Structure formats: C-alpha cells, structure tokens
Amino acid sequence: MQEPARSPDGSEQCPQGRELMASSTGSTLCMSSSRSESVWTSSTPRSRWDIYRKPLVVVAVGVAIFLFGVVITSLACFLEEHKKVYKMSGPAFLSLGLMLLVCGLVWIPIIRKKQKQRQKSQFLQSLKSFFFNR
Numbered sequence: 806m807q808e809p810a811r812s813p814d815g816s817e818q819c820p821q822g823r824e825l826m827a828s829s830t831g832s833t834l835c836m837s838s839s840r841s842e843s844v845w846t847s848s849t850p851r852s853r854w855d856i857y858r859k860p861l862v863v864v865a866v867g868v869a870i871f872l873f874g875v876v877i878t879s880l881a882c883f884l885e886e887h888k889k890v891y892k893m894s895g896p897a898f899l900s901l902g903l904m905l906l907v908c909g910l911v912w913i914p915i916i917r918k919k920q921k922q923r924q925k926s927q928f929l930q931s932l933k934s935f936f937f938n939r
Contacts, residue, residue: 856916856920857913857916859912860909860910860912860913860916861909862909863905863908863909863912864905864906864909864910865909866905867902867903867904867905867906867907867908867909868902868906869902870898870901870902870905871898871899871902871903871905871906872902873898873902874895874896874897874898874899874900874901874902875895875899877891877894877895877898878891878892878895878896878899879895880895881895
C-alpha cells in the first residue's frame with residue numbers, strides 16, 4: 806500500500822491522489838489532481854452571513870461614499886469658500902460610491918446563481934455515485 810505524500814520536513818501529510826506543493830514561504834499545500842475539488846472548501850454548509858458578507862460590505866461602503874459625495878456636492882451650492890474643491894471632489898465621490906454600490910448589487914445575484922449551480926452539481930454527483938458504485 807502506498808504511503809500518503811509528506812511535506813519536505815515530514816510534518817504534513819496529504820490524502821492519496823494529491824501531491825504536495827511547496828511555496829516560497831515554506832508552507833505546503835495539498836494539491837488535488839481533480840480541477841473541481843478544492844482543498845480549502847469544506848462540505849459543511851455556510852450561513853447566509855458568511856455567503857453574503859462581502860457583497861453587503863461593498864454595498865454599504867458604496868452607499869456611504871455616495872452619500873458623502875452628495876454632501877460634498879451640495880456644499881458647493883451653499884458655501885462660497887473652497888467652491889472649486891467641492892465641485893471637483895463631490896462628483897468623484899458620487900461616481901466612486903455609485904460604482905461600488907452597483908458592483909455589490911450585481912455580486913449578490915451572481916452568488917445566488919453559483920449556489921444553485923453548486924446544489925445541482927452536488928445532487929448530480931450523488932446520483933452518479935449511487936448508480937455507478939454498485
């Protein structure tokens with residue numbers, strides 16, 4: 806029987822069918838021969854907060870920057886001193902905030918679609934293993 810691969814210093818092991826890959830930092834990573842299998846993903850279900858945290862943070866930051874741009878732009882209308890600065894920086898913050906807001910809002914349906922595809926894939930894999938492993 807073949808022994809599982811070990812890291813160069815002998816401290817880490819990888820399951821069969823995987824090979825060790827040393828990085829420049831000295832750490833090792835188990836690489837699978839399968840393209841679809843990831844070492845870092847686990848089969849445990851993640852909570853909704855774990856799934857949607859990043860897009861929600863991007864949306865929240867985008868809204869905050871957009872509102873800051875609205876305030877800066879409106880200051881250009883009401884205040885006379887530093888009017889040029891307000892007129893230049895206000896629209897920049899408006900566009901940056903709007904860009905982040907739209908990116909976050911588009912990211913959410915993409916994640917939902919990926920979740921559905923992953924569920925279908927897991928279901929088909931279980932059917933395949935049921936019929937072919939008899």
